[in-house]
Amino acid sequence: MSMQTEAPARRTRIQREKRELILEAALDVFSTHGFRGSTIDQIAEAAGMSKPNVLYYFRGKEDIHKTLMQRLLDTWLAPLREFDDSGDPIDEIRSYIRRKLEMARDYPRESRLFANEILQGAPRIMPLLEGELKALCDEKAEVIRGWMRDGKIAHADPWHLIFSIWATTQHYADFDVQVRAVLGPTRGGEDRFEDAALFLENLFTQGLKPPRP
Amino acid sequence: MSMQTEAPARRTRIQREKRELILEAALDVFSTHGFRGSTIDQIAEAAGMSKPNVLYYFRGKEDIHKTLMQRLLDTWLAPLREFDDSGDPIDEIRSYIRRKLEMARDYPRESRLFANEILQGAPRIMPLLEGELKALCDEKAEVIRGWMRDGKIAHADPWHLIFSIWATTQHYADFDVQVRAVLGPTRGGEDRFEDAALFLENLFTQGLKPPRP
DNA sequence: GCAAATTTTGACCGATTGGACAAACGTTAG
């Protein structure tokens, strides 16, 4: 019978497992070929089943991608949500950079899937960007602005600060091949994330140090 | 007759014009839909001609994309080539940031085309990354390292410094829709590049200021 | 063990795609 993504979504054990298997495979395929560059056959093969079987668990290609994007955004914004104004501002920013960098290292497929979507104009998640994401950014920007008012960090545009942290950290997932090609075989090992973390933490802590201590 | 991309490439005036027209249209289409997401029909329509006519000037879809990528990389690396160790280091870095940001503003399609290629593993330009790009980066990294030895800027990894400038500036072209969505209608106007320039110049100059003047 | 329900797949369909080709069109030199 039909067990689509609709409201009730009663699922048996096997249905949940197979759906998970398909989503895992689809993440692989979508993140490396983009939406239009991926085929259901590729996803089916990666999941070890036939194409009609994939279509038995999901309405269609679009449905798989939508499901993937929805659960992606939650994990993706988690580090920003943790952003708190309780601790020391510089430490807070430093640990945010570290968390984002760890995500780029541990979840590069998710990062690339997201980048692919944004690059092509975010046709499927525009409402989420203008709603949930913007609201969260506005909230955190206010926290940052508070730190600046209190003279705890240097004055700068909070939104562009957030953008620059996103850009520098996600770069190591999205542009991974370029990073490795430029660093070469000797320096392109797994410790490139360590080097990046050190550099970025230094850049931002120095760059945001308050003018008069 | 055949006037492909091969060695001699004798071209009449009209051939050069039409090829240019097609490349301009293809840049539009490829940069917004990716390689596999684009069709020759779309390119033909954008160029105001028929599909077979496009195939008359180029061997095929791959040929158009390859030609586009080749001439792209030259303009793309131009700012880095200008990077010189003659002037003041901080000024040099600042003006590099400004140039890259101007490119993100004035040539967003080129940036997205490049990003699309890298995201998908750079299948078509890998040799260029490992060759030309790496060599250029190594050269400039040495220049930067010289500045650090002379105590003109703070010590930091030159390669990751280059990466962070790439990432932060290209972000405003590649993730444009997200930037605009987060900034909202009031702050997402054309002056967002001005704000970004101010923020980034400040971040990097403060972050790289030498420890003891 | 068996019947009902669920899961899996081979075969198929219509639409789209990259590309081929020859005929038609336009231009120019004599």
Added chain:
DNA sequence: CTAACGTTTGTCCAATCGGTCAAAATTTGC
């Protein structure tokens, strides 16, 4: 005018794609 050459396009083809369907295989409830 016209023959030769460069340019343009309508038509067609084979391959691929997303998706359907009915039949087969498997699991589940009794």
